[in-house]
Amino acid sequence: MNWMLALPEIVLACCGLGILVFGVLRKQDSALICTMMTLGAFLIAGLLVLTGLPGIGYHGQFVSDSFSGFNKLLLLSGAALTAILSLDWNRQAGIARFEFPVLMLFAVVGMMVMTSASNLMTLYVGLELQSLALYVLAAFARDDLRSSEAGLKYFVLGGLASGLLLYGVSLVYGFSGTMDFHELRTLLAQPGNASPGVIVGVVFVLVGLAFKISAVPFHMWTPDVYEGAPTPVTVFFATAPKVAAMALMLRVMATTFGPLLASWQSLIVIVSIASMLLGAFAAIGQTNIKRLMAYSSIGHMGYALVGLAVGSPEGIRGVLVYMVIYVFMTAGTFGCIMAMRRKGQPVENISDLSGLGSNDPGLAMALAVFMFSLAGIPLMSGFFAKLYIFLAAVQGGLWTLAVVGVLTSVVGAFYYIRIIKIMYFDAPVEAFDRRPPALSFVVAATGLFTAFFFLFPAPVVDAAQLAAGAIFR
Amino acid sequence: MIPTILFYLFAAVLIVSAAMVVSARNPVHSVLFLILAFFNAAALFLIAGAEFLAMILVIVYVGAVAVLFLFVVMMLDVDFAQLRGGFQRYLPVGAAVGVVLFVELAAVLGGWKLAPDTKALRMSPMPDGMTNTEALGRILYTDYVLLFQIAGLVLLVAMIGAIVLTLRDRQTSRHQSIRVQTERTVAETLEMMSVGIGVGVKETGILRPKPPEIKEEAHAPAEHHHGH
Numbered sequence: 217m218n219w220m221l222a223l224p225e226i227v228l229a230c231c232g233l234g235i236l237v238f239g240v241l242r243k244q245d246s247a248l249i250c251t252m253m254t255l256g257a258f259l260i261a262g263l264l265v266l267t268g269l270p271g272i273g274y275h276g277q278f279v280s281d282s283f284s285g286f287n288k289l290l291l292l293s294g295a296a297l298t299a300i301l302s303l304d305w306n307r308q309a310g311i312a313r314f315e316f317p318v319l320m321l322f323a324v325v326g327m328m329v330m331t332s333a334s335n336l337m338t339l340y341v342g343l344e345l346q347s348l349a350l351y352v353l354a355a356f357a358r359d360d361l362r363s364s365e366a367g368l369k370y371f372v373l374g375g376l377a378s379g380l381l382l383y384g385v386s387l388v389y390g391f392s393g394t395m396d397f398h399e400l401r402t403l404l405a406q407p408g409n410a411s412p413g414v415i416v417g418v419v420f421v422l423v424g425l426a427f428k429i430s431a432v433p434f435h436m437w438t439p440d441v442y443e444g445a446p447t448p449v450t451v452f453f454a455t456a457p458k459v460a461a462m463a464l465m466l467r468v469m470a471t472t473f474g475p476l477l478a479s480w481q482s483l484i485v486i487v488s489i490a491s492m493l494l495g496a497f498a499a500i501g502q503t504n505i506k507r508l509m510a511y512s513s514i515g516h517m518g519y520a521l522v523g524l525a526v527g528s529p530e531g532i533r534g535v536l537v538y539m540v541i542y543v544f545m546t547a548g549t550f551g552c553i554m555a556m557r558r559k560g561q562p563v564e565n566i567s568d569l570s571g572l573g574s575n576d577p578g579l580a581m582a583l584a585v586f587m588f589s590l591a592g593i594p595l596m597s598g599f600f601a602k603l604y605i606f607l608a609a610v611q612g613g614l615w616t617l618a619v620v621g622v623l624t625s626v627v628g629a630f631y632y633i634r635i636i637k638i639m640y641f642d643a644p645v646e647a648f649d650r651r652p653p654a655l656s657f658v659v660a661a662t663g664l665f666t667a668f669f670f671l672f673p674a675p676v677v678d679a680a681q682l683a684a685g686a687i688f689r
Numbered sequence: 690m691i692p693t694i695l696f697y698l699f700a701a702v703l704i705v706s707a708a709m710v711v712s713a714r715n716p717v718h719s720v721l722f723l724i725l726a727f728f729n730a731a732a733l734f735l736i737a738g739a740e741f742l743a744m745i746l747v748i749v750y751v752g753a754v755a756v757l758f759l760f761v762v763m764m765l766d767v768d769f770a771q772l773r774g775g776f777q778r779y780l781p782v783g784a785a786v787g788v789v790l791f792v793e794l795a796a797v798l799g800g801w802k803l804a805p806d807t808k809a810l811r812m813s814p815m816p817d818g819m820t821n822t823e824a825l826g827r828i829l830y831t832d833y834v835l836l837f838q839i840a841g842l843v844l845l846v847a848m849i850g851a852i853v854l855t856l857r858d859r860q861t862s863r864h865q866s867i868r869v870q871t872e873r874t875v876a877e878t879l880e881m882m883s884v885g886i887g888v889g890v891k892e893t894g895i896l897r898p899k900p901p902e903i904k905e906e907a908h909a910p911a912e913h914h915h916g917h
Contacts, residue, residue: 222835229842236849274835315853322846329839341839348843352850367854 221273221280224264224288225328231257232321239314247312251299254317258296258324265289270686272334276396279334286683287331287463290540294455295324297547297658302448304652305554309446309562311357319356320452323349327460331467336385336395336421339464343381343428346457347374353452354445366444373427373437381424387417397472404475418473418480425468428461429517430510432490442510447562450506451550454513455543462517462539466524466532471687477527484525489620491518496627504564505553508631509546512590515628516542522621523605526612532684533677534604540676541601541669545589548662552583555659557649566635571644579651580639582663589666591632592625597669604677696736703729716762724755741822 219226235257239250265288270281299317306312326345333339351374355367389395391413392403403409427434442450469480495515502508520542523535556563572580589598602625609618669676706729709722727750734743819827829837 229838275832277833278835313853315849319846319849319853322842322849325842326839337833337836338839341836341843345839345843345846348846348850352846352853355854358854 218271218273221268221271222278222332224261224268225325225332227264228257228261228321228328229325231260232318232325235314235321236318239318245312246314247306247316248303250314251303251317254321255296255299257321258292258299261324261328262289262292265292272398276398277335277338278329278332279397280332281683281686281689282679283463283467283683283686284328284332286536286679287459287539288328290543291324291327291331291456291459294459294543294547295320295452297551297662298448298452298455300654300658301451301547301551301554303654305446305448308557308560309357311446316353316356316448319349319353323353323452324456327456330460331463333464333467334397336388336397339468340378340382340385343424343461343464344378346460347378347428350374350453350457353449354441356449357446360446362444363446366441369444370437370441377424377427377434380420380427384417384420384422384424387413387420389417391417397467400472401474404473410476410479415476415479418476419483421468422465422480422483425461425465426487429458429465429520430514431487431517431521432494432514433487435491435494435514438514439507439510442513443504443506443564447506447550447554450509451547451554454509454546454550458513458517459539459543462520462535466535467687469524470527470532474527474688481525481527484521485614485617488518488521488525488617491515491521492621492624494518496624499628499631502631503566505556505566505569505635506564508566509549509553512628512632513546515624516546516590518624519602519605519621522609522614522617525617526608526614528608528612529681529684529688530611531605531608532687533680534608536680536683537604537677538601540680541589541597541666544662545586545598545666548582548659548666549586549590551655551659551662552579552586555579555648555651555655558646560649566638568645569635569639570642571639572648573640574644575647576651578656579648579659582659583639584636585663585667587632587635591629593629595670597666600669600673692736696733699729699732699736703733716767717759720755720758720762723758724751727751727755739821741820741825744822 235250235253239246265285268280272279299320306316323346326342329338329342333342351367351371354370355364357363391411392400394400430438491514495511495518499508499511520535520538523531556568589596592598592602606618606621703726706722706725710719713719713722727746731743731746
């Protein structure tokens with residue numbers, strides 16, 4: 217048994233235990249130093265992922281390949297950006313406690329297990345480890361009523377989704393006799409083995425995973441949780457868990473249940489179209505920018521699902537490229553949102569951005585770049601994300617999805633560009649507080665990536681190509 | 690011969706104590722009978738050769754669950770007489786549900802077909818050359834060690850979460866501060882009094898340190914609900 221395959225997870229979990237003990241034994245405030253140690257642990261885990269060897273281990277329950285490596289690096293960078301952003305915010309909000317980075321770290325361990333799952337049981341325990349840590353993080357500002365409400369809502373609905381997923385897993389196991397991804401795939405390749413029980417099970421698994429990526433019609437928790445949770449937690453929700461759940465969905469659907477493509481393709485198409493439509497239309501009336509970003513993320517998940525609906529390596533490659541670009545532009549946008557602070561109090565209304573263009577040209581420029589990118593305006597990274605997805609859809613013959621996608625992008629562009637209009641053309645209001653340097657750093661880094669992605673798309677696209685090829689082997 | 694006698698002995702005690710669990714008037718007696726029932730069931734497992742299940746039954750059910758029951762029964766002020774009220778009134782409905790359930794179970798069990806190799810499997814419940822504890826241990830700690838450890842992490846996260854969300858430093862709680870203790874002088878801790886003969890210390894009172902001042906934003910101390 218090759219236990220070295222899970223070395224990044226093992227090392228990360230041991231680091232988490234060490235940081236936990238350190239934080240408990242050190243009596244004084246240790247949030248800053250624990251966050252730094254967590255960032256170090258993420259870095260070590262990232263290096264181990266880069267140098268890790270591919271293979272299947274732990275009796276077929278755990279797989280390490282270029283697909284899992286790609287997603288692990290992406291979610292580690294999303295988590296690291298979140299950790300940096302959380303530092304100043306947590307201190308100012310009075311929730312700077314060492315448990316925050318520790319919970320984040322264990323959530324990341326769960327996500328890494330999810331991306332490496334090669335068995336339905338591994339899938340479930342990874343998902344549960346991730347979700348449980350996220351429930352606690354959503355309620356982390358425990359004296360804030362909205363945060364507690366967000367945590368409780370997410371917990372109840374998430375528990376329901378886990379139950380549905382588990383029910384689907386039990387059906388698949390009961391009707392096929394195995395939980396191993398490879399065995400399932402070879403079994404289902406013979407048409408006689410795809411009994412209705414298995415297909416019902418697959419649909420339940422799909423529902424559970426669609427909840428985690430907040431695709432319509434399982435999106436109801438998203439706006440409330442995004443708005444209520446402390447903003448660093450919202451950044452975390454919008455980046456790393458989405459990557460992990462999407463990776464899991466790609467692996468389970470496209471490869472394990474790939475032979476049943478004809479059965480689930482229409483479901484993904486419906487979910488995708490509904491997500492794109494809701495993301496485009498429901499966001500128009502929002503006044504709170506965190507809620508707006510929630511609907512925006514629902515829409516983006518709809519676009520990403522287009523690639524899954526195609527079910528081909530090109531489609532998977534499109535999804536992976538999309539997730540890379542999505543993580544960086546979302547983290548950057550939330551960095552800008554966290555800079556919205558007056559007299560020490562955070563403000564969240566879109567109208568508070570009035571005249572930012574003259575008050576703080578740097579921040580306004582960055583936010584404009586992110587908005588253009590989210591809208592999919594050419595030369596920004598968001599354009600290329602959509603390009604690869606729609607290209608795969610057209611190649612796969614799914615014209616409807618491509619057409620709906622382009623049309624909803626146009627609708628979505630309205631509210632993204634409205635924010636730019638408010639920043640540059642409305643009468644200036646009181647300026648925001650000075651930005652913390654860590655926040656400026658994250659915004660600048662992600663902004664440069666978003667703006668200049670078109671100069672160097674090859675490394676990301678090639679890595680995504682390699683990763684997409686790995687799961688079809 | 691002896692196992693058969695023991696089986697009937699334990700089975701009889703089990704059934705009697707199980708009946709006493711539901712019929713005893715005093716809830717504490719019910720829980721004690723429940724513990725007795727668990728012990729007898731564990732003995733039955735031992736006779737069947739499933740020593741791991743027997744130990745787990747004693748450790749988990751008697752050690753944790755039954756004691757928890759006992760705590761609940763003794764700590765909470767549940768009026769069992771009130772819970773039992775209306776027994777006559779609800780009897781017909783309850784009996785009807787019971788009959789339906791029984792018929793359904795009978796229908797399921799009547800149509801039950803055993804797989805042909807069930808009998809052979811039943812005769813050899815454990816792999817050759819090892820006890821069933823060892824066999825289970827191999828599955829849990831060798832085949833599924835990764836999942837077992839991740840499940841452990843899930844429990845750890847649940848524990849951290851419970852502490853993060855609920856633990857508060859209460860303003861009224863008295864912590865030991867060694868610095869304060871060692872810096873106290875005799876003058877502020879000791880008071881010399883002359884107690885008259887035959888008066889006793891009752892009237893002079895006992896000196897206690899004053900409780901720390903409660904800050905304004907601190908929550909009012911929770912009311913304590915003690916049982917009677």
